[in-house]
Amino acid sequence: MAPTLENQMTQENEPTSQVEVVPKYKVTVVGSGNWGSVASKLIASNTLKLSSFHDEVKMWVFEETLPTGEKLTEVINQTNENVKYLPGIKLGKNVVADPNIEHAVKDANMLVFVTPHQFMEGICRRLVGKVKPDVKAISLIKGMEVKMEGPCMISTLISDQLGINCCVLMGANIANEIAVEKFSEATVGYREDREVAQRWVRLFSTSYFHVSPVQDVEGVELCGTLKNVVALAAGFVDGLEMGNNTKAAIMRIGLREMKTFSKLMFSTVKDSTFFESCGVADLITTCLGGRNRKVAEAFARNGGKRSFDELEAEMLQGQKLQGVSTARELYEVLSKRGWHELFPLFTTVHDISVGRLPPSAIVEYSEHTPNFSLVEGSAQYY
Amino acid sequence: MAPTLENQMTQENEPTSQVEVVPKYKVTVVGSGNWGSVASKLIASNTLKLSSFHDEVKMWVFEETLPTGEKLTEVINQTNENVKYLPGIKLGKNVVADPNIEHAVKDANMLVFVTPHQFMEGICRRLVGKVKPDVKAISLIKGMEVKMEGPCMISTLISDQLGINCCVLMGANIANEIAVEKFSEATVGYREDREVAQRWVRLFSTSYFHVSPVQDVEGVELCGTLKNVVALAAGFVDGLEMGNNTKAAIMRIGLREMKTFSKLMFSTVKDSTFFESCGVADLITTCLGGRNRKVAEAFARNGGKRSFDELEAEMLQGQKLQGVSTARELYEVLSKRGWHELFPLFTTVHDISVGRLPPSAIVEYSEHTPNFSLVEGSAQYY
Numbered sequence: 001m002a003p004t005l006e007n008q009m010t011q012e013n014e015p016t017s018q019v020e021v022v023p024k025y026k027v028t029v030v031g032s033g034n035w036g037s038v039a040s041k042l043i044a045s046n047t048l049k050l051s052s053f054h055d056e057v058k059m060w061v062f063e064e065t066l067p068t069g070e071k072l073t074e075v076i077n078q079t080n081e082n083v084k085y086l087p088g089i090k091l092g093k094n095v096v097a098d099p100n101i102e103h104a105v106k107d108a109n110m111l112v113f114v115t116p117h118q119f120m121e122g123i124c125r126r127l128v129g130k131v132k133p134d135v136k137a138i139s140l141i142k143g144m145e146v147k148m149e150g151p152c153m154i155s156t157l158i159s160d161q162l163g164i165n166c167c168v169l170m171g172a173n174i175a176n177e178i179a180v181e182k183f184s185e186a187t188v189g190y191r192e193d194r195e196v197a198q199r200w201v202r203l204f205s206t207s208y209f210h211v212s213p214v215q216d217v218e219g220v221e222l223c224g225t226l227k228n229v230v231a232l233a234a235g236f237v238d239g240l241e242m243g244n245n246t247k248a249a250i251m252r253i254g255l256r257e258m259k260t261f262s263k264l265m266f267s268t269v270k271d272s273t274f275f276e277s278c279g280v281a282d283l284i285t286t287c288l289g290g291r292n293r294k295v296a297e298a299f300a301r302n303g304g305k306r307s308f309d310e311l312e313a314e315m316l317q318g319q320k321l322q323g324v325s326t327a328r329e330l331y332e333v334l335s336k337r338g339w340h341e342l343f344p345l346f347t348t349v350h351d352i353s354v355g356r357l358p359p360s361a362i363v364e365y366s367e368h369t370p371n372f373s374l375v376e377g378s379a380q381y382y
Numbered sequence: 383m384a385p386t387l388e389n390q391m392t393q394e395n396e397p398t399s400q401v402e403v404v405p406k407y408k409v410t411v412v413g414s415g416n417w418g419s420v421a422s423k424l425i426a427s428n429t430l431k432l433s434s435f436h437d438e439v440k441m442w443v444f445e446e447t448l449p450t451g452e453k454l455t456e457v458i459n460q461t462n463e464n465v466k467y468l469p470g471i472k473l474g475k476n477v478v479a480d481p482n483i484e485h486a487v488k489d490a491n492m493l494v495f496v497t498p499h500q501f502m503e504g505i506c507r508r509l510v511g512k513v514k515p516d517v518k519a520i521s522l523i524k525g526m527e528v529k530m531e532g533p534c535m536i537s538t539l540i541s542d543q544l545g546i547n548c549c550v551l552m553g554a555n556i557a558n559e560i561a562v563e564k565f566s567e568a569t570v571g572y573r574e575d576r577e578v579a580q581r582w583v584r585l586f587s588t589s590y591f592h593v594s595p596v597q598d599v600e601g602v603e604l605c606g607t608l609k610n611v612v613a614l615a616a617g618f619v620d621g622l623e624m625g626n627n628t629k630a631a632i633m634r635i636g637l638r639e640m641k642t643f644s645k646l647m648f649s650t651v652k653d654s655t656f657f658e659s660c661g662v663a664d665l666i667t668t669c670l671g672g673r674n675r676k677v678a679e680a681f682a683r684n685g686g687k688r689s690f691d692e693l694e695a696e697m698l699q700g701q702k703l704q705g706v707s708t709a710r711e712l713y714e715v716l717s718k719r720g721w722h723e724l725f726p727l728f729t730t731v732h733d734i735s736v737g738r739l740p741p742s743a744i745v746e747y748s749e750h751t752p753n754f755s756l757v758e759g760s761a762q763y764y
Contacts, residue, residue, distance in 0.1 A: 172626075172627050172631055173627065174625065174627040177626075177627040177628065182624050182625055182627060183624065183628045183631060183632075183745035183746075184627050184631055185631045185634065185635075208745075210631075242559075242564050243556065244554075244556065244666070244671045245554050245555065245564060245566050246559065246564045246566060247666075247667075248554040248662075248670070249554055249567045249659065249663055250565075251662075251663065252554070252567065252658075252659060252662050252666070255662060256657060259657070271653060271657075272653070274657070275634070275637065275641070275653075276634075277631065280630075280633075280634050280637065281631055281633065282630070284626070284629075284630035284633055284634075284666065285626050285627050288629075289626045363565035363590075364565075
């Protein structure tokens with residue numbers, strides 16, 4: 001059997017004198033927004049240090065012309081800075097911006113997807129047949145859709161469309177805080193191949209960014225989406241000035257519903273995943289800061305009299321809140337399955353967001369104690 | 383077999399026409415500080431509504447003479463207010479303050495202990511032989527000691543000294559917020575008797591105070607103590623202005639160490655306990671507000687140059703921080719067992735609090751990844 005790249009690189013951190021030239025993994029980051037730029041910086045600092053990776057990190061940039069008339073890719077390659085989405089931070093000289101996505105991915109052994117989630121379907125279609133057949137992927141994209149038939153995972157979209165292995169990386173990751181090297185953690189969710197997961201862990205880990213692998217890709221990815229619904233609930237509590245005690249209770253109930261929903265959707269989801277950075281830590285960060293929380297607070301302060309659409313337009317310059325649409329999608333799934341009583345918090349957040357209930361309902365809903373006997377055999381999920 | 387009080391009252395909420403006069407459980411609250419007064423209020427609102435409890439709730443009050451010259455018990459009984467420890471809140475006319483502890487407990491079927499923890503040894507000694515043999519107890523006291531040979535649980539002290547069943551009630555419970563009926567949750571930890579636990583749940587639950595039973599008395603009680611050490615770590619992060627991302631990571635690592643330590647101490651401790659109000663919710667409340675966090679923040683802002691003793695004296699009017707002494711006690715246990723590497727956060731908090739490490743070490747410690755292979759058979763705890 002001919003030695004594969006995989007076989008030759010099992011001892012990645014221990015260069016041997018017997019093998020003179022080892023093939024190295026080439027990494028491409030698909031996306032260059034705020035988080036994509038920080039991911040490139042993390043990765044680029046490691047590819048220089050670790051012998052099993054090619055130094056150069058390609059970063060696909062959706063080309064834009066800056067107000068100065070210059071192209072964004074050109075400025076990034078001249079200054080090592082993404083002046084538009086991560087100004088003031090050096091990405092590393094080994095980060096090379098490329099405006100051509102097919103060109104950027106064609107030689108990659110490892111693909112990091114970090115684009116707005118609504119672009120992923122188009123990107124996947126465009127990349128079919130353009131990537132190496134044995135390329136490994138990871139998705140950093142939070143905000144998959146929860147469709148009627150179940151959650152539509154971004155990692156599944158990538159795996160299915162491109163026929164490749166896809167992990168996910170989620171966690172309490174505020175890009176600007178990691179950019180200035182403040183201590184943080186993240187979770188890599190993988191399906192089967194622990195060796196590949198470990199490689200992603202090595203590629204992302206730094207002294208200030210700790211990454212742990214978890215064999216639970218669905219659990220990890222669902223955390224990243226469902227937390228936004230809980231953040232709306234936390235924002236309502238803030239707007240009602242109910243205090244930290246009530247807020248902590250609401251966050252806890254939210255975490256429980258995240259866990260229960262994920263386990264009902266995928267029987268492989270593990271409880272322990274919710275103790276990881278992607279679970280409790282990301283929930284805390286999102287419920288303390290974050291725009292879902294912030295707009296929900298404003299919504300409650302206005303007694304629900306100004307709509308989310310109106311507040312979003314005013315506060316977010318046209319960006320849409322992930323939490324509101326996820327709450328609506330979740331509501332549809334709960335309706336279809338007759339699960340509203342199992343998920344009083346998810347249900348109430350949606351009812352409040354569409355004006356069917358006042359914001360104060362967020363601390364009243366829970367008198368309806370979830371009754372798991374309604375779902376046969378689901379007591380284990382509680 | 384003669385019918386016992388227990389047997390006669392299994393259908394507590396469904397009065398039957400056959401039994402005309404049912405014996406009712408008599409409740410005494412031992413303690414009347416801020417939390418004890420709120421507990422009395424919660425209980426008193428329920429004993430009036432539930433037929434299985436005697437309306438009157440006795441509250442033992444450590445007698446004090448107020449600046450007006452009046453006795454505290456007399457003022458409480460005249461005004462239904464604990465003017466010293468919970469001013470402005472009506473406790474309920476059925477709360478009767480009693481300065482004589484033996485008298486207050488002698489007829490009780492249910493005893494609620496909610497005093498400062500350092501008084502409990504003396505109180506238990508004083509009550510030996512003075513309580514009904516089948517009385518049930520519950521401890522609301524946070525802050526047991528962690529002794530070299532293991533944690534010294536308050537519930538165990540009560541059980542052993544008085545020879546009675548003792549549950550615990552813990553959770554994200556800021557007394558003043560519950561006093562004004564803001565939504566909150568709590569956890570009842572019990573050892574074996576679920577029927578008794580359910581009775582405590584009924585006695586405490588209101589529309590704004592939700593209580594869940596968990597068969598894990600040690601896990602629930604340990605949460606209430608160990609969280610204070612994590613709150614110090616969170617306070618250091620605040621003082622260093624590291625942001626919510628780092629704070630969430632530190633809180634998560636703290637929760638993991640709480641879980642690991644509890645499981646190593648008591649093999650019966652359940653992971654799921656840490657998802658309850660006593661676990662993640664109390665941790666969040668304590669790390670957002672709370673005096674441990676607050677003084678630790680001041681400590682870090684001063685670069686560790688002013689001692690905890692000094693800051694405590696200045697900020698807390700002579701009160702001592704639970705977290706600092708618990709961190710020291712924990713440190714001794716970890717030293718004795720050779721567990722420092724398993725608990726980098728607990729270890730570092732103590733090292734910082736005694737000035738051996740600078741506050742910034744709180745985000746550096748974790749480069750020492752916990753190595754569970756050091757403790758044989760402990761991989762399961764991680």
